[in-house]
Amino acid sequence: MSKKGKLGFLGGALVGLGLGFLFAPKTGEETRKELASQISNLWDKVRSMDANEIKGKFENKLKEIESGLKDLDKEKVLSIAKEKASNLKSKTEELVKMAKDAGKPVIEDAAVSLKNGLANVTREVLNKLEK
Numbered sequence: 001m002s003k004k005g006k007l008g009f010l011g012g013a014l015v016g017l018g019l020g021f022l023f024a025p026k027t028g029e030e031t032r033k034e035l036a037s038q039i040s041n042l043w044d045k046v047r048s049m050d051a052n053e054i055k056g057k058f059e060n061k062l063k064e065i066e067s068g069l070k071d072l073d074k075e076k077v078l079s080i081a082k083e084k085a086s087n088l089k090s091k092t093e094e095l096v097k098m099a100k101d102a103g104k105p106v107i108e109d110a111a112v113s114l115k116n117g118l119a120n121v122t123r124e125v126l127n128k129l130e131k
Helices: 003-022 028-047 051-073 076-103 105-130
Strands: none
Touching: 028 051, 051 076
């Protein structure tokens, strides 16, 4: 396998591993600890590589992943998504009220349709994140 092929394979494996841990039914803390352990193991393997170019790329990518891991866990993503959904709901309710106050039934119908569509989408997103 070429260096490029190995790099692609290992990179894909790392991404798959990370996503698997992030969406596993564990707490964010447990998941982060397991990921930190896996990253540590991968660091050991990368440090033992002979090819400096590949080693440097992996070291840089692992630094990026470690940095991102500190800010991301399933609970945080769910919390942010709930907050965004609440804000969007408020904005669509304001839009519907504005349309009613303007006395424009066509605009009001469109605003209500938007509000209902947005409610369905946000509900689906939150359900997926809560699983």
